[in-house]
Amino acid sequence: MGGGPSPADVHPPGDSSPAVGHGRGVGSSSAWAAEEDRAVEQALALVGRRSSGEPQPMGRPHATEQPRSMDRPCPAGDSEEVPRSPSPDHSADTAPVRHDRHECEHRYGPEHEPLPQPPHLPDLPTSPPPPPSPPTRGHRHSVSWEEARALAVRCGRAVVVRGGTIPLDGALGHVLAEPLVAFTDLPSFDTSAMDGWVVSGPGPWKIREPAGAGNKAETVTKKSTGSGRGMGILAGQSAPAALADGDAVRIATGARIPADANAVIRSEHAHVDETRGLLHAQQRVLPGQDIRPRGQECRAGDQLMPAGTLVTPAVLGLAAAAGYDALAVVPRPRVDVLVLGDELLTGGLPHDGLIRDALGPMIGPWLRALGAEVSAPQRLGDDAAALRHALTTSDADLVVTTGGTAAGPVDHVHPVLAEIGAELLVDGVAVRPGHPMLLARLVKENAAAGPSERRSGARGEGPYLVGLPGNPLAAVSGLLTLAEPLLRGLAGRGPQVPYRAVVRDEVHGHPQDTRLVPVVHRVGGAAVRPESNGNGCDGGSGTGTGGGAEHVVPLRYSGPAMLRGIAAADGLAVVPPGGVRSGTEVEILDLPSASAMPWSEGCFT
Numbered sequence: 001m002g003g004g005p006s007p008a009d010v011h012p013p014g015d016s017s018p019a020v021g022h023g024r025g026v027g028s029s030s031a032w033a034a035e036e037d038r039a040v041e042q043a044l045a046l047v048g049r050r051s052s053g054e055p056q057p058m059g060r061p062h063a064t065e066q067p068r069s070m071d072r073p074c075p076a077g078d079s080e081e082v083p084r085s086p087s088p089d090h091s092a093d094t095a096p097v098r099h100d101r102h103e104c105e106h107r108y109g110p111e112h113e114p115l116p117q118p119p120h121l122p123d124l125p126t127s128p129p130p131p132p133s134p135p136t137r138g139h140r141h142s143v144s145w146e147e148a149r150a151l152a153v154r155c156g157r158a159v160v161v162r163g164g165t166i167p168l169d170g171a172l173g174h175v176l177a178e179p180l181v182a183f184t185d186l187p188s189f190d191t192s193a194m195d196g197w198v199v200s201g202p203g204p205w206k207i208r209e210p211a212g213a214g215n216k217a218e219t220v221t222k223k224s225t226g227s228g229r230g231m232g233i234l235a236g237q238s239a240p241a242a243l244a245d246g247d248a249v250r251i252a253t254g255a256r257i258p259a260d261a262n263a264v265i266r267s268e269h270a271h272v273d274e275t276r277g278l279l280h281a282q283q284r285v286l287p288g289q290d291i292r293p294r295g296q297e298c299r300a301g302d303q304l305m306p307a308g309t310l311v312t313p314a315v316l317g318l319a320a321a322a323g324y325d326a327l328a329v330v331p332r333p334r335v336d337v338l339v340l341g342d343e344l345l346t347g348g349l350p351h352d353g354l355i356r357d358a359l360g361p362m363i364g365p366w367l368r369a370l371g372a373e374v375s376a377p378q379r380l381g382d383d384a385a386a387l388r389h390a391l392t393t394s395d396a397d398l399v400v401t402t403g404g405t406a407a408g409p410v411d412h413v414h415p416v417l418a419e420i421g422a423e424l425l426v427d428g429v430a431v432r433p434g435h436p437m438l439l440a441r442l443v444k445e446n447a448a449a450g451p452s453e454r455r456s457g458a459r460g461e462g463p464y465l466v467g468l469p470g471n472p473l474a475a476v477s478g479l480l481t482l483a484e485p486l487l488r489g490l491a492g493r494g495p496q497v498p499y500r501a502v503v504r505d506e507v508h509g510h511p512q513d514t515r516l517v518p519v520v521h522r523v524g525g526a527a528v529r530p531e532s533n534g535n536g537c538d539g540g541s542g543t544g545t546g547g548g549a550e551h552v553v554p555l556r557y558s559g560p561a562m563l564r565g566i567a568a569a570d571g572l573a574v575v576p577p578g579g580v581r582s583g584t585e586v587e588i589l590d591l592p593s594a595s596a597m598p599w600s601e602g603c604f605t
Contacts, residue, residue, distance in 0.1 A: 142428035142435065145481060145514040145574070151426060152439060152482045155464060156489015159397075163328045163492070168320060171311045173371065174329035175492040180305035180315070183323030186297040189239075190257040193290045196266040197279055198233065198243065198251040198258060204278045205248035210240050210258075233258070248279040257291055264290035298322070308493050310371070330492035335367050336396040336463075337377040338387065340404040340412070341470060344379065358472045358563060359402040363479065367400065369592035370484055371491045382410035391442060392420055396463050397490050400483060403470030405436045413438070413467050422465065426482065430513040433560030434477030438467040439486070464490075471560040477516050480572065480589050500585045501573075502551040507586075509579030518569035519552035519588070552588065566591070 143151070163177025192198060199205045210233045232250025233240050242259035243249060251257075251264060263285050271280045298304060304318055311329060319327060337360070344357040360377040367374045375396070380386040382404070391399060404413040417424060417440050426439035442462035464486060468478040485495055504522070509515050552573060557565035566572075574587040 142430045142513075143426055145429055145431040148426050148429040148431075148437075148439070148481055149485055152485040153489060153495045155425065155439070155441075156486040159490060161330050161490070161492045163330050165326045165328050167326050168316055168324065171319075171327045171329050172313065172316060174311050174327075174332060175371070176305060176307050176309045176311060176315075176327065177330045177492060178328040179303045179307050180309070180319055180322065180324075180327075182298045182300055182302045182304055184300050185295040186321060187292055187294060189294050191235075191292045192233075192251045192253055192255050192257060192264050193292050194264055194266045195253050196251060196264050196290070197248045197270050198261045198264050199248045199279070199285070200243040200258075200261050201245035201247075203248075203285065204273075204280045205246055207272065207277050207279050208244075208247045208249050210249050261291075262287050266290060310493065332371055332373045333397040333487055333490035334395075335372045335374045335398045335400060335487075336390070336394045337364055337367070337374060338390055338399065338401045339377050339379045340382060340387065340401060342381045342410070344381075346379070359468070359470070359475050362472070362563075363400060363402060363468070363475065366479060366592040367483070367487070370487045371493070372398070372487055382412065384412040384416055387412050388416045388420060391416065391422075391465070394442075394463055398483070398486065399442070399463050399465045401465065401467045402475055403468075405438055405467040405469055417465070429478075429481060431477060431481060432510045432513050432515050433471060433474035434469055434481065434516070435474075435513070436467075436469050437474075437478035437482060438465075439482050440465040440467070469560070472563045473518075473558065473566055474560040476566055476591075477572070480516070480591075484592070496590075498587050501588050502549065503573055503580060503582065503584055503586050504551045504553050505582050507554050507573065507575050507580050509575050509577055512577050514577065515575040515579075516572040516589070517575055518555040518558055518565040519571055519573045520555060520568065521550060521570045522553050523550045552586075 161177070166174070197205070197207075232252065233255045234252045235254035237255060239256055240249075240258045243261045245260070248265075249258065257264075265279070265281050265285060269281060269283045271282055272278075273280065304322060305315060309315060311327065339357060339360045341357075343354050344360075345354050346357055346360070348356075350356055357379070360379065364374045364377055378390060380390060387401075387404075401413055404411045407414070414427075421443050423441040423443070424438065425441060426437070428435055429437050431437075441464055444462035466478065466483045466486065468475040468483075488495060501519075501521070503519065507515070507517055552571070554573065555565040555569055569591060571591055572589040574589065576586075580586060
C-alpha cells in the first residue's frame with residue numbers, strides 16, 4: 001500500500017462518505033472496519049456493565065464515549081472570524097473563516113459540520129477520543145465582554161489620582177480634580193441685556209443725560225448719536241446715579257442698571273421725539289424686560305461643574321467668568337505604544353510577505369482623543385528582549401502593545417509578562433473580533449518612580465498594560481473594550497454612559513461570544529453623516545425601521561483584518577451571542593474622533 005492511501009480510499013471534497021477522515025488522516029476500508037469492530041465491542045461491554053448495575057463515573061465521559069465537540073466553541077486564534085450567512089443587503093459580508101482550521105476540522109469537520117457517522121451504527125462512537133493535549137497559551141479562559149469592560153473600569157477607578165493646579169490657558173483637555181464652584185454671583189450686578197433705553201416708571205419718558213456714571217463717564221465726550229444725544233451709560237462704568245421716575249437714559253449692552261430703573265427698551269422698539277425730548281415705546285413695556293438681574297446664572301458658592309468634568313473651551317470661559325485664574329485638574333494619563341511584528345513596514349507598498357503597519361498611525365491619535373498623552377510608537381519587531389526592556393523601563397501610566405497576544409511561535413507578550421512577574425487580569429475576552437486581547441498590571445522594583453509621582457497605588461505596582469491583537473479591527477475592539485474605560489478612570493473621569501439604538505437589518509452573531517460590528521447612523525433612509533455614503537453601507541434604501549426614525553445600519557468589510565468598514569463607521573454595535581433581528585435595540589460604542597482633539601469627548605454623536 002505504501003505510505004499513503006490508495007485513490008479508491010479517498011473521496012472527493014464534500015463527500016459525506018464514512019471513509020473521509022477529519023484531522024486523523026484518511027484511512028483505508030479495512031482500517032475503518034477495524035475501528036467499527038472495536039466500537040461494537042466497546043459498546044457491548046458498556047451495555048453489559050450498565051445492565052449489571054455497575055456504577056458509572058461522573059463528570060468526565062466514559063473512555064469509549066466521544067466528547068461532544070459540537071457543543072464547544074473553536075479555540076480562538078489572533079485572527080478568528082465569525083462564520084455567517086450572507087444577508088440580503090450584505091452578501092459581501094461573508095469573509096473566509098480563519099478559526100485555526102486544522103484544530104476546527106479535527107473537532108468539527110469542514111465548516112463546523114459534525115463528523116460523519118457509519119450509517120448502520122448511528123448511535124455508536126466511531127473511535128475512542130484521542131488523548132488530551134497538554135494545556136497551551138492558546139487555550140485560555142476568556143471572560144465575557146461585559147466582565148472585561150467592568151474590570152477595566154474598576155482598575156482605572158482604583159488608582160488614586162492626584163490633581164495639580166495649572167493656569168487656565170493650560171487646562172484645556174484636562175479633567176477637573178475638584179468641583180468648579182462660583183467665586184461670585186453671575187452676573188455680579190444688574191446689567192442691560194440690550195442696547196437701548198433704560199427707563200423708570202410709566203411712559204412717555206423724558207430723555208436725560210446720565211449722571212454719576214463713574215470714571216468712564218467722566219472721560220466720554222458728548223458725541224452725537226443717531227438721536228442727537230450722548231452715548232449714555234456704557235459697560236464698564238461704575239454705578240450710575242439713580243434714575244428718577246419718568247426718566248429715560250441711553251444704555252449699552254452689559255452696562256450697569258441705575259437704581260430705581262424698571263425696564264430696558266430696545267432701540268428698535270423706541271421712538272424719540274426730538275422736538276419735545278420724549279421717548280415713546282412702540283411695544284408694551286413689561287417690568288424687568290431685557291434686564292439681567294444679579295445672580296441670574298449663579299450665586300457665589302454654587303457648584304457649576306462637578307469633579308471629573310472634561311475642560312472644554314466653554315468650561316474655560318465659565319471658570320473665567322466665575323473668577324478663576326487657575327484650575328485644579330487631573331494630569332492626562334501617559335501612554336507608551338509598542339508595535340510588535342517583524343512583518344511590518346512603515347512606508348511604501350507591501351511586498352515579499354511584508355505589510356504596512358496600520359496600528360502605529362491609528363492607535364496613537366485615538367488614545368490622544370481619549371485624553372491621553374501618547375509617546376511616539378516604539379517599533380520593536382518580534383524581539384522578546386526588546387519587549388522586556390520596554391516594559392520594565394516604561395514610566396507611563398499605561399502601556400499599549402499591538403500584536404503578539406496569541407500563542408504563535410513569535411508571540412512574546414505572554415512569556416515576557418510571566419518572566420517579569422506581571423499580574424494578568426484579563427487573558428482573552430469572549431468577543432469577536434479581538435478575542436486574544438489582555439489586561440495586565442506590571443510590577444516595578446521602585447514604585448515611587450514614574451507614574452506614582454502623579455498617581456498612587458500599592459507598593460510595587462507599575463503601569464497597566466493593554467495587549468491589543470495584531471489585526472486592525474480586532475485592535476479597535478480591544479481599544480474600546482479595555483483601554484477606553486481604563487483611561488477614563490486614570491484621567492479621573494466616570495465611565496461612559498451607554499446608549500442604545502435600533503439596528504436595521506439582521507446581524508448574525510457568534511454562537512457564544514459578543515460581536516462588535518461597525519455601524520453608521522441613519523435617519524429614515526438618509527445617513528446622519530453624509531460622508532458615510534458609499535463607504536461600505538448599502539446606500540440608504542430606507543427599508544427596515546424607516547419612518548424617519550434614527551437607527552444604525554451594519555457596514556460591510558467587518559473582518560478582523562479590515563479597516564474599510566470602521567473607517568466609514570460612526571460606532572460599533574454590541575451584538576449579543578446568537579445575533580439580532582432587524583428592529584432590535586443594541587448598545588452602541590462611539591468611536592474616538594481624532595478631529596475632536598485635544599479637548600472634546602472624542603465621540604461621534
